[in-house]
Amino acid sequence: MTLANGRHYLAIPGPSVMPDAVLQAMHRPAPNIYAGELVDLTHSLMPDLRRVARTEGNVAIYIGNGHAAWEAALANVVAPGETVLVPATGRFGIGWGEMAADLGAEVQLIDHGKRSPMDMARIEEALRADKAHKIKAVLAVHVDTATSVRNDIVALRRVMDQAGHPALLMADCIASLACDRFEMDAWGADVTVTGCQKGLMVPPGLGFVFFNEKAARVRQAMPRVSRYWDWAPRANPQVYYQHFCGTAPTHHLYGLRVALDMLMDEGMEAVWARHEKLAGAIWEACDAWSKGGPLELNIADRANRSRAVTALRLGEDRATRLRDWTDSQAGVTLGIGLGMAEPDDPAWHGFFRLGHMGHVSAGMVMGMLGAIEAGLTACDIAHGPGALEAAARALV
Numbered sequence: 001m002t003l004a005n006g007r008h009y010l011a012i013p014g015p016s017v018m019p020d021a022v023l024q025a026m027h028r029p030a031p032n033i034y035a036g037e038l039v040d041l042t043h044s045l046m047p048d049l050r051r052v053a054r055t056e057g058n059v060a061i062y063i064g065n066g067h068a069a070w071e072a073a074l075a076n077v078v079a080p081g082e083t084v085l086v087p088a089t090g091r092f093g094i095g096w097g098e099m100a101a102d103l104g105a106e107v108q109l110i111d112h113g114k115r116s117p118m119d120m121a122r123i124e125e126a127l128r129a130d131k132a133h134k135i136k137a138v139l140a141v142h143v144d145t146a147t148s149v150r151n152d153i154v155a156l157r158r159v160m161d162q163a164g165h166p167a168l169l170m171a172d173c174i175a176s177l178a179c180d181r182f183e184m185d186a187w188g189a190d191v192t193v194t195g196c197q198k199g200l201m202v203p204p205g206l207g208f209v210f211f212n213e214k215a216a217r218v219r220q221a222m223p224r225v226s227r228y229w230d231w232a233p234r235a236n237p238q239v240y241y242q243h244f245c246g247t248a249p250t251h252h253l254y255g256l257r258v259a260l261d262m263l264m265d266e267g268m269e270a271v272w273a274r275h276e277k278l279a280g281a282i283w284e285a286c287d288a289w290s291k292g293g294p295l296e297l298n299i300a301d302r303a304n305r306s307r308a309v310t311a312l313r314l315g316e317d318r319a320t321r322l323r324d325w326t327d328s329q330a331g332v333t334l335g336i337g338l339g340m341a342e343p344d345d346p347a348w349h350g351f352f353r354l355g356h357m358g359h360v361s362a363g364m365v366m367g368m369l370g371a372i373e374a375g376l377t378a379c380d381i382a383h384g385p386g387a388l389e390a391a392a393r394a395l396v
């Protein structure tokens with residue numbers, strides 16, 4: 001007997017739960033890619049994507065995942081031999097820096113480790129030390145999905161301005177967009193990258209790069225940009241195929257249209273408030289469990305935590321045992337730890353993550369927490385009482 005039958009819940013930090021309406025919109029025959037509905041639909045996506053990122057700037061869509069969006073953004077503004085500053089706060093910050101290095105950039109890494117947000121003083125110091133203004137861009141991950149740290153992009157903009165440094169502020173909002181509040185223009189990000197399979201609730205396959213006029217000018221001064229990554233024709237196409245440098249991602253566009261409709265109907269303020277409230281319930285439950293056992297939230301200070309993902313520490317092999325139990329016995333798949341230990345290190349089995357991004361409700365979060373509570377008991381992992389009561393109180 002198993003209690004895992006019924007609708008399975010993938011509670012990992014991406015791909016996120018997809019709304020049935022998104023899936024149904026994708027279930028259709030191939031549309032004409034030269035004229036008609038799909039062309040109009042694509043144009044209708046742009047203003048709503050801008051509303052989600054809170055920008056009046058440009059947006060280019062790529063067929064690709066978040067890694068593709070990383071590369072697309074870099075390819076438009078950083079030439080081989082140029083320098084980028086990478087204030088990393090987890091595996092994803094490190095990864096974006098590695099990609100820049102592979103593209104020939106000089107990477108100046110400030111590694112903040114696995115449990116801390118960006119230290120603005122260290123960043124300001126690095127910018128001030130760069131008297132020749134060799135640093136062309138700062139690669140900032142808003143929410144690092146590995147550590148679940150949330151960085152303060154407003155404060156980063158402030159120290160860049162204080163240092164009088166002209167580098168581009170590039171923000172990775174792949175985990176955070178449409179979950180954690182993010183306001184590209186008001187916060188002063190020049191470039192924002194994201195993907196479609198997290199807060200945007202669409203199956204993996206689309207990457208987005210938003211860029212402002214300053215970034216567009218940097219692009220114009222580049223010696224060359226590959227035709228595929230070039231954001232200029234994608235953002236301002238003369239003919240439809242230029243949007244995608246070839247065949248459009250037809251079905252993803254239909255899915256994205258519905259996902260954006262859902263976000264617009266809910267309203268971005270309400271979307272952010274929902275994620276805030278649900279994350280608060282998860283943290284309350286974790287605090288209660290941690291009072292009587294080994295569970296620990298990876299990020300101690302609430303102000304530095306993401307509202308989209310929560311990284312947790314259980315130690316020894318407990319996280320893997322718990323994940324196996326909830327997956328096979330309760331129909332809830334929890335996320336693996338990422339970047340906290342090497343996969344061949346036994347310590348790897350002590351980390352896990354909860355995804356709470358996108359199409360999630362109070363009922364789903366309470367179900368996930370209930371499955372964890374049962375799993376902790378079934379796996380004989382010590383934990384404090386009252387987690388579900390505490391989570392429920394946080395929801396009202």
Ligand SMILES: *Cc1c(COP(=O)(O)O)cnc(C)c1O
Pocket residue numbers: 014065066067068092141143144145172173174175195204
């Ligand atoms: C998921 C994620 C990525 C990578 O996206 P893929 O679609 O897996 O390539 C990069 N950065 C952050 C912050 C992410 O959450």
